[in-house]
Amino acid sequence: MRPIAAFTVILVVVAVAASEASGLVSAGQIERTGRVNSPGPDWTEAYHKNGLVIFTKDTAEGRRVIAVSEVEVPPEAVFNVLVDFEHYREFMPYVQESEVLSRTGDNEVVTYARIAPPFISERDYPLKVRLTHRPGAGDGTNKGGTFKVEWTALPGAKPEVAGVVRVKLNEGSWLAEPLDGGRRTRLTYTLLTNPGGLIPDFVFNLSNTVAIPELFDGVRKRSAGAVSGRK
Numbered sequence: 001m002r003p004i005a006a007f008t009v010i011l012v013v014v015a016v017a018a019s020e021a022s023g024l025v026s027a028g029q030i031e032r033t034g035r036v037n038s039p040g041p042d043w044t045e046a047y048h049k050n051g052l053v054i055f056t057k058d059t060a061e062g063r064r065v066i067a068v069s070e071v072e073v074p075p076e077a078v079f080n081v082l083v084d085f086e087h088y089r090e091f092m093p094y095v096q097e098s099e100v101l102s103r104t105g106d107n108e109v110v111t112y113a114r115i116a117p118p119f120i121s122e123r124d125y126p127l128k129v130r131l132t133h134r135p136g137a138g139d140g141t142n143k144g145g146t147f148k149v150e151w152t153a154l155p156g157a158k159p160e161v162a163g164v165v166r167v168k169l170n171e172g173s174w175l176a177e178p179l180d181g182g183r184r185t186r187l188t189y190t191l192l193t194n195p196g197g198l199i200p201d202f203v204f205n206l207s208n209t210v211a212i213p214e215l216f217d218g219v220r221k222r223s224a225g226a227v228s229g230r231k
Helices: 008-012 075-082 085-090 201-227
Strands: 044-049 052-058 063-071 095-104 108-115 123-134 146-153 170-179 184-193
Touching (some): 044 201, 052 201, 063 170, 075 146, 075 170, 075 184, 075 201, 085 095, 085 108, 184 201
Antiparallel strands (some): 044 052, 052 063, 063 184, 095 108, 108 123, 146 170, 170 184
């Protein structure tokens, strides 16, 4: 058993981002060929398959994760899926419950999610979420602009549930950037988390090879379905 410095199946919620100053990947580090450069010498390429690249880095706080892939729909369509918090149970892996606790204007939301990962106890986490949109360039090369969803844990936003482990460190982001004039999306996910408790080594290792790919697949399929007119 090892302390869960990073059981990243809690990827299944949307909420706040570590900034570029935290050493996370920036758009400039992703080449137009689709190749993703390492964020730094202390990062490990933990997964590279089917167009998805995952980097990890263990720290004293927990594990940092950066995952990058491309999606064959516009950034706005991906963003609309990522902020559809009330329906996460329908397409996000392991989510048992998801709701919006409050909204402040159009760009700040407090959400709650409870998940049931395999082999371990259920986890839950309230999150403070910030939504931003940077409009595209006037020349049409960045049509639709860039969308970002950022979050941080807000543990006291909802009372804890007996038998469910409350996640108190959960910071991350989704960044949806336009490709090919806005027809496609470069999607970047970042996370810093420590979900608490102990996790067997084999479960720990599943986070990179199963949980994150399932997360991206869920977002990709939901976005494509929305564009084609079906859920």
